[in-house]
Amino acid sequence: MAEFLQFLIAGVTVGAIYGLVALGFTIIYNASHAINFAQGEFVMIGGMATVFIMAAGLPLLLAVPLAIVIAAAVGIALYKFAVAPVRAGGVVTMIIVTVGASIFLRGLASVVWDRNYHYMAPFSGSEPIPIFGATITSQSLWVLGVTAAVALGLLIFYRYTRTGKAMLATAYNPDAAQLMGINVSTILMISFGLAAALGALGGILVTPISSTSFGVGVALGLKGFAAAIVGGLSNSFAALAGGLFVGIAEAMAAGYLSSAYKDAVAFVIILLVLFVRPQGLAGVRRAERV
Amino acid sequence: MTAPRRDNLPRSLGLVVLVVILAVLPLILPNRFYFDIAINIGLSAIVCVGLNLVMGFAGQISLGHAGFFGLGAYLSSTLTAHLEWPPVLALLAGLVVVGLLAFIFAWPILRLEGHYLAMATLGLGIIISIILNQEVELTGGPDGMPVPPMSVFGWVIEGETAWYWLVAAVLVVCTWLAFNMIESPVGRALRSLGSSPPAAAMSGINIARYKTFVFVVSALFASLAGSLFAHHAAFVTPVEADFFKSVEFVTIVVLGGLASIYGSIIGAAVLVALPQVLTVFHDYEHLIFGAILILTMVFMRKGIVPTLRARFAGKRG
Numbered sequence: 001m002a003e004f005l006q007f008l009i010a011g012v013t014v015g016a017i018y019g020l021v022a023l024g025f026t027i028i029y030n031a032s033h034a035i036n037f038a039q040g041e042f043v044m045i046g047g048m049a050t051v052f053i054m055a056a057g058l059p060l061l062l063a064v065p066l067a068i069v070i071a072a073a074v075g076i077a078l079y080k081f082a083v084a085p086v087r088a089g090g091v092v093t094m095i096i097v098t099v100g101a102s103i104f105l106r107g108l109a110s111v112v113w114d115r116n117y118h119y120m121a122p123f124s125g126s127e128p129i130p131i132f133g134a135t136i137t138s139q140s141l142w143v144l145g146v147t148a149a150v151a152l153g154l155l156i157f158y159r160y161t162r163t164g165k166a167m168l169a170t171a172y173n174p175d176a177a178q179l180m181g182i183n184v185s186t187i188l189m190i191s192f193g194l195a196a197a198l199g200a201l202g203g204i205l206v207t208p209i210s211s212t213s214f215g216v217g218v219a220l221g222l223k224g225f226a227a228a229i230v231g232g233l234s235n236s237f238a239a240l241a242g243g244l245f246v247g248i249a250e251a252m253a254a255g256y257l258s259s260a261y262k263d264a265v266a267f268v269i270i271l272l273v274l275f276v277r278p279q280g281l282a283g284v285r286r287a288e289r290v
Numbered sequence: 291m292t293a294p295r296r297d298n299l300p301r302s303l304g305l306v307v308l309v310v311i312l313a314v315l316p317l318i319l320p321n322r323f324y325f326d327i328a329i330n331i332g333l334s335a336i337v338c339v340g341l342n343l344v345m346g347f348a349g350q351i352s353l354g355h356a357g358f359f360g361l362g363a364y365l366s367s368t369l370t371a372h373l374e375w376p377p378v379l380a381l382l383a384g385l386v387v388v389g390l391l392a393f394i395f396a397w398p399i400l401r402l403e404g405h406y407l408a409m410a411t412l413g414l415g416i417i418i419s420i421i422l423n424q425e426v427e428l429t430g431g432p433d434g435m436p437v438p439p440m441s442v443f444g445w446v447i448e449g450e451t452a453w454y455w456l457v458a459a460v461l462v463v464c465t466w467l468a469f470n471m472i473e474s475p476v477g478r479a480l481r482s483l484g485s486s487p488p489a490a491a492m493s494g495i496n497i498a499r500y501k502t503f504v505f506v507v508s509a510l511f512a513s514l515a516g517s518l519f520a521h522h523a524a525f526v527t528p529v530e531a532d533f534f535k536s537v538e539f540v541t542i543v544v545l546g547g548l549a550s551i552y553g554s555i556i557g558a559a560v561l562v563a564l565p566q567v568l569t570v571f572h573d574y575e576h577l578i579f580g581a582i583l584i585l586t587m588v589f590m591r592k593g594i595v596p597t598l599r600a601r602f603a604g605k606r607g
Binding site: 270 | 345349350351353395398399402403404405406408409410412413414416417420424533534537540541544548573574575576577578579580581582583584587588591
């Protein structure tokens with residue numbers, strides 16, 4: 001039982017990170033009906049930027065917001081210079097551009113920073129806290145606390161701010177939103193910035209747990225995507241729940257089956273969801289698209 | 291103005307040009323090193339001609355074709371090395387396995403929007419890559435494994451010249467097959483998809499079936515090229531099934547031109563040769579391939595060959 005609880009804690013912790021990455025997918029999907037294949041690179045940028053800013057002597061408290069701002073700026077630049085010019089080009093064009101951006105950012109990180117693995121000390125001490133025979137690290141508590149705060153913040157943002165409401169309106173019907181005086185292009189830019197910031201936050205939180213390097217983006221991006229499609233791709237809160245689902249499934253598979261294949265779990269989930277229930281476990285079935 | 295449009299060069303003429311270039315090339319290539327590059331260009335071109343059917347004609351994108359390439363390579367390697375199967379039989383077994391996998395995989399997913407296939411193939415490629423890295427006893431793990439030489443009914447293919455002719459012949463056959471597919475009812479159905487999927491569906495075209503067919507054919511091309519690659523290199527590592535390798539294939543197709551079969555061959559020539567010529571390339575390969583993908587899409591959406599062809603035709607008025 002203690003063993004099960006331990007796996008559960010590990011799963012919920014990484015699951016919360018996947019949830020943050022998944023939020024980025026849903027935000028961009030809602031605004032543009034496109035999948036951003038560079039989402040994982042924001043996660044990488046968050047972790048790597050924090051590590052290198054701290055190495056330059058800045059404290060964590062300054063490095064974290066700075067890294068998030070850098071990632072958001074990269075997200076906005078990605079939209080402005082790569083996505084916006086090809087927006088009318090269709091699904092394949094969007095995929096090619098964001099895959100290109102993903103590889104480009106990875107290459108840029110390996111040149112600007114380096115190709116090594118980097119660790120970061122936990123935010124507040126590494127003393128494990130006992131809980132019902134299992135233990136939980138303070139970093140796990142940080143991850144869960146921050147993710148909960150983000151969820152609450154997003155709820156307030158969507159419900160009570162003009163920008164948030166404009167984003168929801170754009171998600172429902174971009175043409176109508178445009179007619180109502182919402183600048184859809186600005187909304188898209190904000191979406192890319194916000195998605196990048198949330199991804200970066202996930203990347204920063206996970207670095208003390210599993211380290212970071214220029215190449216971590218692909219796997220984290222895919223796991224975030226798995227979480228997003230479990231949640232149905234368009235619902236932010238279902239995406240967070242999807243993250244927990246993927247994280248727990250992965251931790252259980254690693255604990256009880258084989259740790260060598262734990263990275264395959266998320267992909268098996270992607271395939272199963274696409275085969276059986278493409279609208280997501282929480283999604284509503286829509287008319288079949290051709 | 292009444293002159294016939296030039297951009298529909300007769301297919302047979304293009305194929306003749308390809309054969310002539312391939313036949314003359316060995317006279318120009320100075321040494322083994324260049325033969326080796328030409329062979330690798332040919333192998334990438336085989337994969338990308340197939341991938342272009344998916345990307346240029348079926349309007350889908352696969353980010354896992356290196357997985358099929360790697361699977362073909364490793365099935366050939368393990369069956370010939372461990373079970374001492376004849377290479378041709380192992381190659382055929384690779385085709386059967388990869389073809390079935392692609393079919394089972396694509397059938398449900400190709401009924402969904404384009405980005406689902408992209409993500410699913412990306413995931414499939416990574417699973418294949420994980421398996422090749424983990425099953426050390428079978429595959430040698432990350433260190434790779436040696437591969438016995440290729441032989442066709444007892445005749446061993448060795449030396450760069452023999453390999454060159456083999457790969458050139460396979461490339462010509464695959465190109466011919468690709469053109470036949472484009473000209474066939476399948477191809478026409480797919481082109482109608484490009485203009486209006488709902489209209490195509492209304493006319494009774496089973497979209498998912500055609501897309502699946504094209505996807506399976508492209509996976510077979512990749513597996514075939516992978517098997518040949520393994521025997522030619524005499525050594526395989528999981529890098530061949532890597533995500534980045536899949537992106538390389540996509541970049542070749544995009545740069546050469548979506549829906550331009552010859553574009554894919556030229557794209558392969560440029561992008562396979564470039565890293566060999568420019569030694570600085572290696573440190574910046576991610577950066578360069580990423581930039582090529584973005585810049586081509588933003589400034590030259592159609593890719594090299596269709597863009598040049600349009601310019602050429604335009605100059606003549």
